[in-house]
Amino acid sequence: MGTPGSGADWLARYGSSLLGVFGAPQRVLVRGSGCTVEDADGNTYLDLLGGIAVNTLGHAHPFVTSVVSAQLATLGHVSNFFTSPTQIVLAEKLLALAGAPDGSRVFFTNSGTEANEAAFKLARRNGSPTRTRILALDGAFHGRSMGALALTAKPAYREPFQPLPGGVEHLPFGDPQALLNAVDDTVAAVFLEPIQGEAGVRPLPQGYLRRAREATAEHGALLILDEVQTGIGRTGTWFAHQAEGVVPDAMTLAKGLGGGFPIGALVTYGPASGLLTAGQHGTTFGGNPVAGAAGLATLAVLEETGALDNAGILGEHLRAGLAAVPGVVETRGAGLLIGFDLDGGYAPAAVRAALDAGFIINSTSERTLRLAPPLILTRPQADSFLEALPGILTTAQGAAS
Known part of the structure; x- marks a missing residue:
């Protein structure tokens, strides 16, 4: 012992x-x-x-520690019947860093899985009786809750919990022709990681994101980028997709956003921000004052240093x-x-x-x-x-x- x-x-x-x-x-x-x-x-x-x-x-x-401690000593948690300055300012900051157009919005969560779960619901809201398919890639990891797990490709994670939410199809990794063949007017959304972290740090081939953006735009599908692992400066830009000049319909974040404090986010761009309306999603702890303070402090240090x-x-x-x-x-x-x-x-x-x-x-x-x-x-x-x-x-x- x-x-x-x-x-x-x-x-x-x-x-x-x-x-x-x-x-x-x-x-x-x-x-x-x-x-x-x-x-x-x-x-x-x-x-x-x-x-x-x-x-x-x-x-x-030291700076993140001091900011979090000060916020916790001032106001630690409020329900989602209320908001706080840190929540609002962090949302504004993320939209600015993302270069998101007017009408874009942020929903805060506690983790990457929860951000992807919210994105899964966003995709379903882009559906219709004929638009029912959601596409992801072989090797994908989007989380372990049931909706996020449906997007995740690893059989060892999926099989013990089947049946999973339906409608998800996995395409061959990095094959642009397979993507173009699959995207049509029946597709609600395409979920992609710019770099697949859990699959061994596999970047999508150059130009793949742009082809995905063009195909989804043509057919009215959402392009949703999982930047949980690649976002917040990890790859040398604020978000990995910015290196290719692509603007998605939604992006999920977590991991590095709070510098160690649990926080995640779903960022919706322009028209996609109207798909989830009051009462259709929620969270108790997401974006509380302390999480907001941690996110703001982390972003400030990353910018200044x-x-x-x-x-x-x-x-x-x-x-x-x-x-x-x-x-x-x-x-x-x-x-x-x-x-x-x-x-x-x-x-x-x-x-x-x-x-x-x-x-x-x-x-x-x-x-x-x-x-x-x-x-x-x-x-x-x-x-x-x-x-x-x-x-x-x-x-x-x-x-x-």
């Missing part, structure tokens, strides 16, 4: 009190600062996963460095959302070896590793990982053989 308060003690208590949907945790983390965290046994780690693209400003950022530029520049540096490491056969991504494939099926072992070496990373498959560090990561921190990675992979290969 270990001494009281040790990692082993906490993990034993976890196993007897928490529902086992996540499996056994790798460590018990107790504090963090910037891009590093510390576990219950006093070990420190460079966090190159950022809570899976959540901690855009790292851990315990040049973090988006850092994400772009450091991302290129990391991908170039990874490509030169023996055992790495392909790198992908944009900004500080990076996937890289190994020459064998030892990625899970590499995650364990990296943790032992003081680095938090993630495997999305037997051969693929993912990085999504805070956008404040420094070049020396990135280089420390690149220098350690050859040894980490050697250790992992030995452990997996």
